[in-house]
Amino acid sequence: MSEMLVFRAADRSIGVPALNVHRIIDDADILPVPAMPPFYMGVLYHRGELFDVIHAGAVLYSSPPVRYTGSRRIILMKWDGHRIALAPDSVEGLVPFARGEDVQLVDPGNIRERALELQDGFI
Amino acid sequence: MDLSKYEKIFLQESGKYFRELDQLLMEVEKDPGGLELWEEIHGKVHSIKGMAAALGYPSVSDLSHRIEAWCKAFQQGGAFPGKEAVQCLFDGLDALKGLVAAKGVVEDWGTHERLRTVSELFSSPPETLKVSEQARDPGSGPVSSGNGLPVSGRGLSTAAMDQVRVKYGIIEELLGLSQEILSLERLLPSISRKRLPPTTRSWVVHYSSMLKVFYHKLISLRLVSVGDFAALFSRLIRDQAKKHGKAVKFDIAGEEIQADIALLERLREPLMHLIRNSVAHGIETAEERLLAGKNPTGGLFMEAARHRDRLFITFGDDGRGIDRARIVSHLCEVRGLDRRAVEAMPERDLLAAICEPDYSTSTEVSDISGRGIGMNVVARTVKSLGGGLTIESKPGAGTRFTIQLPVTLSILSAVTFRLGGYTVSVPTAFVDGIGKRNPGSQDGGAGSSGTLSAMLNVDRGEGPLYRVKIREAGSGDGTPGESRVLVLEADSIVGNESVVVVPAGEFLSRAGFYSGVGVMEDGSLSVILDVDALFRKARSSNGGAKLPAAISPGGAGEVRRESASTEVADPEGTQRSHVQGETGG
Numbered sequence: 001m002s003e004m005l006v007f008r009a010a011d012r013s014i015g016v017p018a019l020n021v022h023r024i025i026d027d028a029d030i031l032p033v034p035a036m037p038p039f040y041m042g043v044l045y046h047r048g049e050l051f052d053v054i055h056a057g058a059v060l061y062s063s064p065p066v067r068y069t070g071s072r073r074i075i076l077m078k079w080d081g082h083r084i085a086l087a088p089d090s091v092e093g094l095v096p097f098a099r100g101e102d103v104q105l106v107d108p109g110n111i112r113e114r115a116l117e118l119q120d121g122f123i
Numbered sequence: 124m125d126l127s128k129y130e131k132i133f134l135q136e137s138g139k140y141f142r143e144l145d146q147l148l149m150e151v152e153k154d155p156g157g158l159e160l161w162e163e164i165h166g167k168v169h170s171i172k173g174m175a176a177a178l179g180y181p182s183v184s185d186l187s188h189r190i191e192a193w194c195k196a197f198q199q200g201g202a203f204p205g206k207e208a209v210q211c212l213f214d215g216l217d218a219l220k221g222l223v224a225a226k227g228v229v230e231d232w233g234t235h236e237r238l239r240t241v242s243e244l245f246s247s248p249p250e251t252l253k254v255s256e257q258a259r260d261p262g263s264g265p266v267s268s269g270n271g272l273p274v275s276g277r278g279l280s281t282a283a284m285d286q287v288r289v290k291y292g293i294i295e296e297l298l299g300l301s302q303e304i305l306s307l308e309r310l311l312p313s314i315s316r317k318r319l320p321p322t323t324r325s326w327v328v329h330y331s332s333m334l335k336v337f338y339h340k341l342i343s344l345r346l347v348s349v350g351d352f353a354a355l356f357s358r359l360i361r362d363q364a365k366k367h368g369k370a371v372k373f374d375i376a377g378e379e380i381q382a383d384i385a386l387l388e389r390l391r392e393p394l395m396h397l398i399r400n401s402v403a404h405g406i407e408t409a410e411e412r413l414l415a416g417k418n419p420t421g422g423l424f425m426e427a428a429r430h431r432d433r434l435f436i437t438f439g440d441d442g443r444g445i446d447r448a449r450i451v452s453h454l455c456e457v458r459g460l461d462r463r464a465v466e467a468m469p470e471r472d473l474l475a476a477i478c479e480p481d482y483s484t485s486t487e488v489s490d491i492s493g494r495g496i497g498m499n500v501v502a503r504t505v506k507s508l509g510g511g512l513t514i515e516s517k518p519g520a521g522t523r524f525t526i527q528l529p530v531t532l533s534i535l536s537a538v539t540f541r542l543g544g545y546t547v548s549v550p551t552a553f554v555d556g557i558g559k560r561n562p563g564s565q566d567g568g569a570g571s572s573g574t575l576s577a578m579l580n581v582d583r584g585e586g587p588l589y590r591v592k593i594r595e596a597g598s599g600d601g602t603p604g605e606s607r608v609l610v611l612e613a614d615s616i617v618g619n620e621s622v623v624v625v626p627a628g629e630f631l632s633r634a635g636f637y638s639g640v641g642v643m644e645d646g647s648l649s650v651i652l653d654v655d656a657l658f659r660k661a662r663s664s665n666g667g668a669k670l671p672a673a674i675s676p677g678g679a680g681e682v683r684r685e686s687a688s689t690e691v692a693d694p695e696g697t698q699r700s701h702v703q704g705e706t707g708g
Contacts, residue, residue: 031546031640031649031650032544032545033545033634033650034542034543034545034547034579034580034650035578035634036630036631040630043631043640043650045302045640045642045648046299047296047299047302047303048296048298048299048300048302050625050626050627050628050640051628052628052630052631054630082629083628116629116630116633119630119633119634120633123633123635
C-alpha cells in the first residue's frame, strides 16, 4: 500500500503507513488506568482485542497530557503482532506517500518503542 | 540406523494404499455386503499398520489397528456396515492419511482433537453394531431410514458425532462481535430507556440478559483441560526417551483444570524445552538408576493447580537434579561473583541463575547435568505472560519447575469498585471484607494516609466511603503459611460479579500493578489488580519508591505530593509495621 494516514498532533502533521492502520473509531470507550505515564490514556477493548491508548502528541513530542473527553477519533494500529491505539488531535485522511512533503512519516514500531522508553523513565 | 530411506518408501506405499482404499470404500458404499471388498480393505489397512509399527509410528499403527478391527468385523459378518459406518471409515482413513504424512507427530491442537475424536470413534467395539436379519441378505442392501441413515440400533451411535471442529479465530471473532453488541447496548442513554413503553423496556432487558449469557458461553469455548494439553507431549516424551536410550513414564495430575487455550499454547514451546532437557540431562539411564536404588524407569510429571487467581503448572522429573556446583562455578568464574557470597545464596536464587541469558550461552553448558540450554527463553516466555518461574531441585531426587500464571481468559469472580474516577477490580477470592468507613476515622480521608490511592497516586477528593480488605495467603513473600492484610479504599462499590479476564497488554504489565482487564457482564471494563504485586509494593514502599504523577480522569494534570503510609498487618493483628514513603513526581 502506498498511502499513509495523516493526522495532527502537537501542531504537526504526522503520517503512519496506511497498511498498519486497522481501524479508526469514534466515541471510543476508554478505561483510564491509574499509575500510568501522562501519555497513557487508558485501555480500549474493541471486538475482543485490548488496545493501549496513547496520546500521539505526548508520546512523540512530549506535548502536555490531555484529559480524555470521550469524543475524539482513535486510530487502531496493528503490525507484527503488536497493537496500539493512537489518540491524535484530529485525523486528516489518506495521502499518497509521494504527496506528503510536509508530513512527518512515523513507523508504528518507533511510536511503541518511544512509549516504552517513556514508561521506563516513569516507573 | 538411517530410517529416512524406509520412511520414503512407507510414504509412497501408503499413498498408493490410500488411493486404493478410497476406491474400495466407494465400492462397499454401493455393496456393503461385499465380503471380498472388506477382505481387501482389511489387508491394505493391515499393511499400513505393519509398516508404521516397523518405523516406530505408534499413533499410526494404533489407529490402523482400530480401523482394521472394524474391517474384520464387517468381513466376518459380526456387524453390518451402514452408510454412516462407511462414512466413518472414510473419515478414519483421512485422519490416518494426515497422520502418515506427518510421520505420526501431532503438533497442533486442532489435529490432536480430530485424531482424538476419530480414535474414540473406533474404540467402540464393532460388536456393538447391531445387524438385522434383512441386512444379512447381501442382495437386500442396507436397511435405512427415510433419510438414508441406518435405522435405530444399527450403524453408529449418534453420540460419536456430537462434536464439531471450530477454528479458534471464529470463536475470537464471535467473542469480539458479541462484546461490541454488549457495548452498544450499554451506550443507550438511560433517559431513553425511561421513555420506552414498559413492554419495550422489558424486551430490552430480556435481550440484554440473553446477550450476556451468550457472551459468557462463548468465553467457555476457549477453555480446554490441562489433561488434553498435557497429552500432546506424550509423543515427544516417547521420542526423546527413545533417542536417549532411556525408559520414561509421564504422569499428569490436575488434568481436569481448565485454562485458556491461548495461554496454554504459549506454554507449549517452553514445556517442550523443559521436557527435552529433562530427558536428556535429568533422567539417568536405567543402569544408573538401578545403581542409585531407583526404579529403572524415569518419571516425568506435570501437575496443574489453581489457587485464587493463579494457575500453577509444575513440570518435573525424579532424575539426578541440577548440579549446584556447576552453577556456583559459573557465577564465580564467568560472572566474577564472590564465592562466599554465592555459596551463601538462597537455593531458589542460585537455581534461578540458570535462567539468566549469560548462563545459557556458557561454553560449559554441555558439561552441566542440570538445565542450562535455553532456560532464559523459558523464563522470558513466562514473564511475558505475566507469570513467574520457580525452580526446585534436590541432588539425586529430581527437579521441579513451577510456572505460576495469572489466570488469563476465564470468568473470574471479582469485587469491582471505583476510586478517584477509576474502575478497579480485585478477585473475590482475596477479599476479606468490605465495610463503610467511619466518617470520623482518620484513614482514607482527604490528605490523610491511604493505601491503594497512595500506591496508585489517585486523587481521592473528599475521601473514600468504603474499605475493601484483601488478604494475601501463601508464599507470596517467600514465607509459606503467613498471611497479610491490606486495606484498599473505595469511593463506591460497583458489585461482586463475574468478569471476563483479558490479559493485560504490554504497558499495563510493565506498570506492575495489574493482572489484566476485566470485561463485566454489561460490557464495561475495569482494571484488575495484581494482589501479589500490591503486597510486594506495600512491603517495599519504605524503600522510598517514588510514584509518578498521574492524571486523574476528572481533572487537569495535577501533581500531588503527600506522605503515604501503608499498613501491613498479620491476621491476628498482633504485629503491625508501618511503611512510609513519599509519593509524587
